[in-house]
Amino acid sequence: MSRIEPEAPCPTLAPWREKLHEIIFEADTPAGKAFDIFLLISILVSVVTVSLETVEELGEQHPQVFMTAEWCLTILFTIEYGLRLLCVRRPLHYATSFFGIVDLLAILPTYLSLLVPGAQSFAVIRSLRFLRAFRVFKLARMLREAATLRKAFWDSRGKIVVFLTTVLIVVTIAGPAMYLIEYEPQSPKNDRGEHFTSIPQAMYWAIVTMTTVGYGDLVPQTALGKLLSSVLIMIGYSLIIVPMGFVSAELVALKQSVSTRVCLHCRAEGHDTNARHCKHCGNKL
Numbered sequence: 656m657s658r659i660e661p662e663a664p665c666p667t668l669a670p671w672r673e674k675l676h677e678i679i680f681e682a683d684t685p686a687g688k689a690f691d692i693f694l695l696i697s698i699l700v701s702v703v704t705v706s707l708e709t710v711e712e713l714g715e716q717h718p719q720v721f722m723t724a725e726w727c728l729t730i731l732f733t734i735e736y737g738l739r740l741l742c743v744r745r746p747l748h749y750a751t752s753f754f755g756i757v758d759l760l761a762i763l764p765t766y767l768s769l770l771v772p773g774a775q776s777f778a779v780i781r782s783l784r785f786l787r788a789f790r791v792f793k794l795a796r797m798l799r800e801a802a803t804l805r806k807a808f809w810d811s812r813g814k815i816v817v818f819l820t821t822v823l824i825v826v827t828i829a830g831p832a833m834y835l836i837e838y839e840p841q842s843p844k845n846d847r848g849e850h851f852t853s854i855p856q857a858m859y860w861a862i863v864t865m866t867t868v869g870y871g872d873l874v875p876q877t878a879l880g881k882l883l884s885s886v887l888i889m890i891g892y893s894l895i896i897v898p899m900g901f902v903s904a905e906l907v908a909l910k911q912s913v914s915t916r917v918c919l920h921c922r923a924e925g926h927d928t929n930a931r932h933c934k935h936c937g938n939k940l
Contacts, residue, residue, distance in 0.1 A: 830858030865891040
């Protein structure tokens with residue numbers, strides 16, 4: 656995700672609006688950081704409140720407490736949203752930005768609950784506002800690591816597709832095989848309450864077994880079925896580490912392919928380890 660830069664205050668704004676902009680949008684000042692930390696705490700309290708309200712015992716015993724807390728937080732976020740629009744140079748530009756839309760969606764569910772009961776549960780979308788922590792706590796450098804990981808996944812996409820195709824072939828073979836082994840039209844259900852009644856159901860069992868999840872809702876009863884199940888589990892264990900191996904290899908390649916040298920002329924980074932000249936300006940490194 657690209658970093659969203661805060662709106663720059665307009666030079667013609669009133670001093671109090673410039674000060675307000677500094678507090679709300681800047682995290683480098685003590686007041687700005689205090690505001691953002693208070694905002695993050697409020698978001699956390701709101702998400703916890705909405706989550707606890709869905710617990711049947713708590714929701715039924717203390718409905719008024721949850722309603723009061725939710726409306727207080729919603730009014731607080733509404734005021735904050737209004738202040739953000741007030742202190743930027745182009746309110747519409749901010750309102751249509753990523754964080755502007757998230758801020759709006761954070762307050763809409765509670766107001767919608769007046770028309771649609773239960774809509775306030777969608778207020779958990781406020782958790783997206785925790786992305787502001789990257790700016791508050793100087794975590795933007797982690798976005799570069801995330802970009803590296805994303806590139807590693809993309810570069811290894813071919814290998815991952817081959818791996819998933821292999822898994823699909825194994826599942827396609829094991830599922831029908833288990834169905835043929837276990838299916839008996841007049842047989843009673845097993846002790847788990849289910850038996851293999853169709854090939855899609857058997858393929859579902861094969862996927863669950865091969866990924867070592869093992870819900871236990873389908874259990875083979877015959878010796879041959881248990882043998883096939885054991886083989887599938889062993890195959891699953893042997894394949895489960897393969898995708899991460901692909902990604903790890905790409906990560907190592909990415910780390911080794913560039914150095915931390917900076918060009919003295921254009922200040923560019925990310926040169927190959929064996930490069931002698933800058934790939935941007937051509938000057939000698």
